[in-house]
Amino acid sequence: MAALKTGLPLFVVIAVGVACAAAVKNDAYLFHQDGPTTPVYLVSDHWHAGLVIKISDIPGDLVPESHDFPEADYLEFGWGDWDFYQAPRFNLGYAIKALLSPTKSVLHVVGFSGPVVNYAPYREIIRFRPSSRNFERLAGYIDESFARLGTGAAVPLGRGLYGNSRFYPARGKFHLFNTCNTWAARALGAAGYSISPAVTVDTLVSEARQFGEAIQAGR
Numbered sequence: 001m002a003a004l005k006t007g008l009p010l011f012v013v014i015a016v017g018v019a020c021a022a023a024v025k026n027d028a029y030l031f032h033q034d035g036p037t038t039p040v041y042l043v044s045d046h047w048h049a050g051l052v053i054k055i056s057d058i059p060g061d062l063v064p065e066s067h068d069f070p071e072a073d074y075l076e077f078g079w080g081d082w083d084f085y086q087a088p089r090f091n092l093g094y095a096i097k098a099l100l101s102p103t104k105s106v107l108h109v110v111g112f113s114g115p116v117v118n119y120a121p122y123r124e125i126i127r128f129r130p131s132s133r134n135f136e137r138l139a140g141y142i143d144e145s146f147a148r149l150g151t152g153a154a155v156p157l158g159r160g161l162y163g164n165s166r167f168y169p170a171r172g173k174f175h176l177f178n179t180c181n182t183w184a185a186r187a188l189g190a191a192g193y194s195i196s197p198a199v200t201v202d203t204l205v206s207e208a209r210q211f212g213e214a215i216q217a218g219r
Helices: 010-016 064-068 082-086 092-100 132-145 180-190 201-208
Strands: 040-044 049-054 074-081 103-112 124-128 164-174 213-216
Touching: 040 180, 040 201, 049 132, 049 180, 049 201, 064 103, 064 164, 074 082, 074 132, 074 164, 074 180, 082 103, 082 164, 124 201, 132 164, 132 180, 180 201
Parallel strands: none
Antiparallel strands: 040 049, 040 124, 049 074, 074 103, 103 164, 124 213
16 A cells, blocks of 8 residues: 555554465475576565566566556556555545455556665665576566456556556455555565565564665665
């Protein structure tokens, strides 16, 4: 969900931070680093986490939606509830609905250029260096998160919340036990990092620090 939606009631912040109790598959051999590595960035604030990858690193024909950002070097991906995430302002009704029953989901994709620390100056940033093979698994997880019709790229739903961004229809249902933090944990799990489904974004980040390098502290 959107990092810009601040001023949340405490119970909503706590509830939204809860992630899926289902196990994330992490085969131990996946984490072994051998050969070239490809950087991946986890960016987070107090309750939302997203992933940043470089467009030129995306292998093959994965994530064709990247062509919607021809002037960008990087993409940030965030996953969340269909109504709440796309609302221009905080909506308590959407938040409660999203938490109490499974709802449709969207991906928020932001294109930018320049250093990642300049793009997200107030968020914590953790850099991972998975092997090329494991990076391809992570990119595949992101690719499969888009809900597409046919074989082409997903059609944007509209402009995103800030910068050069767009919303896209996503696969999966959002609910109390399946949030943005769960999505990010599963993506890192696909890259071979043994990160359990996060109870809160703080738990996700705490575990992520064991495998990645914290290159910027949150403010």
